Amino acid sequence: MSETIEHQHDHTHVEPGKVGEPADHSHAVTTVAPHLHGHGGHQAFHIARPQPGIAVDLKGVCAGYFGRDVLDEVSFSVHTGEFVGVIGPNGSGKTTLLNVIAGLHDPQCGSVTVFGSPPPPDRRRIGYVPQIESVNWAFPVTVFDVVLMGRYGRLGLFKRPSDEDRALAMKALNEVGMTAQADSQIGQLSGGQQQRVFVARALVQEPDLMLLDEPIAGVDATSQHAIFTLLEERQRRGMTIIATTHDLSCVATWFDKVLYLNHRVIAYGTPEETLNDETLSATFGSHVLVIPEAHQHSAR
Numbered sequence: 001m002s003e004t005i006e007h008q009h010d011h012t013h014v015e016p017g018k019v020g021e022p023a024d025h026s027h028a029v030t031t032v033a034p035h036l037h038g039h040g041g042h043q044a045f046h047i048a049r050p051q052p053g054i055a056v057d058l059k060g061v062c063a064g065y066f067g068r069d070v071l072d073e074v075s076f077s078v079h080t081g082e083f084v085g086v087i088g089p090n091g092s093g094k095t096t097l098l099n100v101i102a103g104l105h106d107p108q109c110g111s112v113t114v115f116g117s118p119p120p121p122d123r124r125r126i127g128y129v130p131q132i133e134s135v136n137w138a139f140p141v142t143v144f145d146v147v148l149m150g151r152y153g154r155l156g157l158f159k160r161p162s163d164e165d166r167a168l169a170m171k172a173l174n175e176v177g178m179t180a181q182a183d184s185q186i187g188q189l190s191g192g193q194q195q196r197v198f199v200a201r202a203l204v205q206e207p208d209l210m211l212l213d214e215p216i217a218g219v220d221a222t223s224q225h226a227i228f229t230l231l232e233e234r235q236r237r238g239m240t241i242i243a244t245t246h247d248l249s250c251v252a253t254w255f256d257k258v259l260y261l262n263h264r265v266i267a268y269g270t271p272e273e274t275l276n277d278e279t280l281s282a283t284f285g286s287h288v289l290v291i292p293e294a295h296q297h298s299a300r
């Protein structure tokens with residue numbers, strides 16, 4: 001009989017604005033929520049548009065590789081329509097966290113729900129923009145085709161993209177300012193251009209939740225602004241967004257809430273509540289002393 005075993009520890013949610021207590025590593029985390037493993041098709045995922053409420057909810061999530069914990073009892077929730085930034089140094093577990101939310105990496109303990117169900121929910125509902133370094137650019141494919149691939153999740157098996165799918169792909173390319181490169185090979189573009197194309201691909205999918213892994217790493221200031229403006233516009237229409245970054249400069253400007261991650265949750269809350277020396281030192285180490293144009297929301 002399958003039964004969810006509650007973890008012995010208190011998976012207290014980190015209250016907005018609070019800096020988390022140092023993690024207690026003295027315990028061995030062995031408990032597994034069985035429903036998180038083997039997505040055996042037994043879940044009945046509803047595909048209704050999300051109602052205002054919780055889009056993503058993690059409780060006491062531990063995850064890692066080859067027995068090594070990378071995420072340590074991570075708990076937080078994201079409301080529908082929020083734009084949440086996940087900030088932390090390299091290797092702090094940001095990508096792993098996105099993969100857990102996307103259902104691409106199973107946690108060892110704790111629970112994850114996305115729109116009320118364990119991931120993966122209906123894949124069409126999640127748009128994922130990977131780190132551009134993780135993509136094989138030798139693959140011979142045009143910019144337009146990369147974006148059109150975003151529609152494939154919405155097509156039935158073996159169904160060809162329609163004129164409408166093509167028009168939507170072109171519209172998305174236009175939105176990210178990449179129409180002129182539609183016929184270029186994806187591998188020939190600059191990092192910023194590639195990033196824009198991947199954002200367009202995720203947008204044509206019309207997801208309810210968008211996960212972006214370092215969307216502005218190696219991207220020039222113009223592309224950064226273009227990407228975030230576009231995301232903010234979709235957010236106003238109800239899309240929930242979680243973006244990782246190690247760039248502090250965008251925190252106060254774009255994010256509703258910020259999750260400070262260094263294997264465990266250091267703090268979670270609005271930039272006004274959380275962006276301070278204490279949180280940054282706990283996240284990045286004490287060498288981070290300067291808060292960039294800090295607490296005020298700058299003009300976009």
Ligand code: ADP
Pocket residue numbers: 065070088089090091092093094095096097
């Ligand atoms: P971040 O996105 O914050 O840089 P990651 O989640 O990518 O952090 O990685 C966290 C840690 O997990 C790093 O030490 C990394 O080397 C390790 N790691 C990530 N992916 C794998 C993997 N597929 N196999 C083994 N270790 C991994």
